[in-house]
Amino acid sequence: MSMEEMLTSANQDGPLAAALTQLDDAADLISLDDSVHQKLRKPKRIITVSIPTAMDDGSFKVFTGYRAQHNMDRGPCKGGIRYHPDVTLNEVIALAMWMTWKCAVVNIPYGGAKGGVICSPKDMSQGELERMTRRFTTELVEVIGPEKDIPAPDVYTNAQIMAWIMDTYSMQKGYSVPAVVTGKPISLGGSLGREAATGRGCVFTIREAMKRLNIDATSSTFVVQGYGNVGAWAARLLEPLGPKMIAASDSRGGCYSADGIPVQELIAHKAETGSVVGFPGTDAVTNEELLELDCDVLIPAALENSINEDNAGQIKASIIAEGANGPTTPAGQEILNDRGIFVIPDILANAGGVTVSYFEWVQGLQSYFWSEAEVNKQLEDIMVRAFDRVYCEHEERNCDMRAAAMAVAVGRVAEAVHMRGIYP
Numbered sequence: 001m002s003m004e005e006m007l008t009s010a011n012q013d014g015p016l017a018a019a020l021t022q023l024d025d026a027a028d029l030i031s032l033d034d035s036v037h038q039k040l041r042k043p044k045r046i047i048t049v050s051i052p053t054a055m056d057d058g059s060f061k062v063f064t065g066y067r068a069q070h071n072m073d074r075g076p077c078k079g080g081i082r083y084h085p086d087v088t089l090n091e092v093i094a095l096a097m098w099m100t101w102k103c104a105v106v107n108i109p110y111g112g113a114k115g116g117v118i119c120s121p122k123d124m125s126q127g128e129l130e131r132m133t134r135r136f137t138t139e140l141v142e143v144i145g146p147e148k149d150i151p152a153p154d155v156y157t158n159a160q161i162m163a164w165i166m167d168t169y170s171m172q173k174g175y176s177v178p179a180v181v182t183g184k185p186i187s188l189g190g191s192l193g194r195e196a197a198t199g200r201g202c203v204f205t206i207r208e209a210m211k212r213l214n215i216d217a218t219s220s221t222f223v224v225q226g227y228g229n230v231g232a233w234a235a236r237l238l239e240p241l242g243p244k245m246i247a248a249s250d251s252r253g254g255c256y257s258a259d260g261i262p263v264q265e266l267i268a269h270k271a272e273t274g275s276v277v278g279f280p281g282t283d284a285v286t287n288e289e290l291l292e293l294d295c296d297v298l299i300p301a302a303l304e305n306s307i308n309e310d311n312a313g314q315i316k317a318s319i320i321a322e323g324a325n326g327p328t329t330p331a332g333q334e335i336l337n338d339r340g341i342f343v344i345p346d347i348l349a350n351a352g353g354v355t356v357s358y359f360e361w362v363q364g365l366q367s368y369f370w371s372e373a374e375v376n377k378q379l380e381d382i383m384v385r386a387f388d389r390v391y392c393e394h395e396e397r398n399c400d401m402r403a404a405a406m407a408v409a410v411g412r413v414a415e416a417v418h419m420r421g422i423y424p
Contacts, residue, residue: 015094015304021330023097026406029397036414040100043093044111045069049139051117053132056125065136067115069149070096073416076147077113078103078354080154080183081161083129087116091304098325099354101409102347106386108358111413113149115140121156133161137168144169146179146365152357153183155303163188179364182357191360193375194353198323199233200376201352204383205344206234206297206321207241212391213342215318217242221295223317224248225287226302227266227276230323230350234299235263243297247290248276251302254290255282291315300327308332315341322346328402337400345402347409348390355382 020041027037051063066089069077079099092114099112117136121129143149153162162181166188169180178189186192193200210217220243224231227248235245244260252275255261261282269279277284291298291307292314300306301323307315308328312335320336321344322328328336328343336343356379363369370378394404 014090015326016090018305018326018330019094019097022402022406023410025403026410029399029403030407030411030414032410032414033418036417039417040071040410040413043068043070043096044072045143046089046093047140047143048089049136051132051136051139053128053135055128063117063119063132063136065115065117065139066092067113067140067143067149068093068096069111069113069143071100071111071413073413073420074104074111075109076111076145077149078110078152078182078357079113079115079149080152081115081117081157081165082155083117083119083121083157083161084155085118085120087118092116095325098347100413101406102351102354103358104409104412105347105390105405106351106355106382107412108355108382110150110354110358113151114154115151116154129161130164133164134168137165138172141169141172144180146177146361150179150357150361151181152354159183159185159190162190179361182360182364184360189360189364189369191356191363191375192370192372193379194356194360195229196233196237197356197375197379198230198350198353199235200237201355201379201383202230202234202299202301202321202323202344202349203237203241204352204380205349205387206238206299206319208384208387208391209319209321209342209344210297213318215296220244220297221246221260222297222299223290223293223295224299224301224323225254225290225306226250226300226324227270228301230353231299231301232263232267232270234301234321234323236267238297239263246295247285247293249285249287249290249302250276253277254285254287255279256285256290256293257282297321299323302327305329307336309335312336313339315339318342319344321349323350325350333400333402343401344387345405348386348401348405351386352379352383355379 047067095114103110162184184190247256294316298317304326306327309331312332
């Protein structure tokens with residue numbers, strides 16, 4: 001299938017269809033030149049590789065891996081690698097496109113990329129994951145690098161996997177290249193503050209939104225769908241500002257209490273039992289029911305398409321802060337707009353992670369590292385500045401925050417395309 005066929009045949013409810021719709025809407029909003037629009041609808045490069053891997057039982061299994069590089073006009077590509085059985089190339093392209101806008105909306109000098117391997121990491125041993133990761137890296141060694149494309153953790157990947165990628169790439173080059181990935185262990189050049197960065201950035205945007213909407217934080221409530229790294233950190237950092245968490249969920253289900261759930265105690269419960277389900281003093285709630293609870297702030301921090309035309313009409317939150325990538329479909333967004341629900345879009349709400357990844361890359365290139373306080377202060381400055389810029393666009397154009405964020409982001413990328421021109 002050609003790239004054009006892939007883009008035109010994208011599932012109408014899938015992430016690529018949503019990403020293209022958002023781009024098309026932004027192009028209309030800012031009267032984007034058609035030639036630039038068509039360039040931005042297509043990824044710059046798509047890599048599909050086979051990953052033969054020795055399994056622990058002596059057999060070999062051939063996994064399929066992808067890397068999509070959407071745009072490089074503002075700088076090298078940046079984006080995570082996910083390990084998941086449901087990874088598809090269309091999804092990877094969509095996520096790469098969203099990364100381009102995410103980097104542009106917070107005005108850091110990157111384009112977007114994304115990678116994935118179709119696998120079931122929960123069913124694989126540490127040795128199998130390492131061998132698969134190292135072979136995958138070897139297949140990508142010519143197209144990644146500090147000046148080209150800098151991977152990072154994503155769904156079911158972590159600092160250890162980044163360490164294997166960094167080591168494999170460095171062995172191919174013959175010297176250590178810490179800036180080839182971000183999200184590394186601190187001992188290999190990782191940045192302080194990186195683990196909490198996505199959740200922290202999300203909280204900065206929630207705080208700013210509550211100010212604009214005149215919501216009293218000390219008497220407000222919030223709900224988290226997806227109590228993983230992003231959701232749990234967002235909860236941990238939002239609670240001290242005053243809001244009370246009344247529900248949280250993970251892939252196994254959720255828990256609810258109108259009286260509030262102590263964030264840190266729920267983190268400890270999940271660490272001990274593997275899930276938030278069954279937390280003492282709470283009622284069971286499904287992931288679907290959780291989205292429709294009466295609250296001030298809803299943080300969808302799970303996978304794509306959680307909020308759609310089937311449930312958007314029942315959501316009662318005043319603010320939705322998208323901790324996950326693509327949790328709201330275009331049809332769902334229209335319903336939320338009609339109901340006056342304020343959505344902080346993913347490319348803004350969860351941009352804290354890529355922002356601190358940028359800090360890590362800068363620190364690695366300079367071999368000079370910052371304190372955690374400095375990282376957090378620089379992150380706050382960038383996130384607040386980005387929120388203010390998008391909110392101004394939202395007011396000036398009388399559009400929702402997603403459209404405003406896309407207008408800012410696409411406009412910045414388009415300006416870079418115009419200034420660079422088309423080579424040759």
